[in-house]
Amino acid sequence: MIKPYKIIVLFAIIGLCACKTTKTEEPVFEIVEVMPEYPGGDEARQKFIAQNIVYPPLAIENNKQGTVIIQFVVEKDGNVSNVTAYKSFDEDCSKEAIRVVKLMKWKPGEQRGKKVRVKMLLPIKFKLK
Template identity: 55%
Template sequence: MAKDVDLSSKEWRDLIFEGKNKDFGAYKLRQGSESRHNKAFFYVLIGLVAVCLLIFGYMKYEAYKTQKAEEEAKAKLEQQQKLAQMEAEKEEEKEEEVEQIEIEEVKPEAPQLATQLMTELLLTDTPKEDNEIKANEDIQKDNSVMSTFTQAGSDDINLIKEHKEEVVQEKPREEKKKEEVFTHVEQMPKFPGGDAELYKFISNNLNYPAMAIENNVQGRVVVQFVVTKDGSIGNVKVVRSVDRDLDNEAIRVCKKLPKFIPGKQNGQPVNVWYTLPVTFKLQN
């Protein structure tokens, strides 16, 4: 038998069924086998293409869902930060209204030393006007009159010396300049990896307080802290409270945050206030 013989060809069928009944049975099956094979191959090919399209479409849909969720989370975060920033500014305004003006400490005055003012009136023999003559007559009664003014005080010589040295050596005090903390800068601080990584870190490190779970307490705690020039976190405080346990947990997690990319003003790193909402939500 030659290798190039087509087993599905008409010649091969006629050779096999030579002298046999060709109206039904195996001959008919062999006669339609080529068409069936072609249809089966076509259907399988269509099925494979459909499966590939479904897989590709599903992957695209999942990527779209992920991107949309990230965009919504970013937009929500920006909105929450704006609201939290507005609330923080209102709180600061209230604090500034209530806060008393600090008065510089005044150095106590040195003790007043004892002094005595003495005025001596001398008598003259030459009379002048009548008023002066009468005055001289009154004065002559006691020959001389001493006018004395005494100021009470301390006679301590050491105290006088100290006071003298203090006055001579006194120098103007130098006020220490406090580093300014900005609220808005040209380049705001950023968490490495973006907001998605920031919330991922918070989600992985946040422990829902047991007492809050028992009391079904949930809500959003707004925390504010300073991102320093080197990216470190400091001055963590709650500007919008929900519950003491939730507040403490939010502060604890914020203090664990790694270094940020510091904010910049005029190209220089500066200290910047950063507002972060931390949401506590119980799963049903």
């Protein structure tokens, strides 16, 4: 027969094994004192997108035009994460816009003098010439 103290020890060990440490994520802000900025400003950002975007062939073939709105987080180091299509008119164009946004490096946002994570929305226009 198992002695009562052994049962208690057994449950304590099982309880410790079941405990999982979770990494607490830092908050993501939507509005901060200093919003993230693409180095060189809006003009440089537009130039970067224009130089890197590849209009999907199927979208060209089907004469698809419109705006994809990409949502992402600018991290404290300026890299982007959690890149998704917030609003889209075409799946292939969304995938391409996501690909290009993932290439971007930003100046991070600041709140009370500290770099913070900030959620952003970026419209990317697909227009045939």
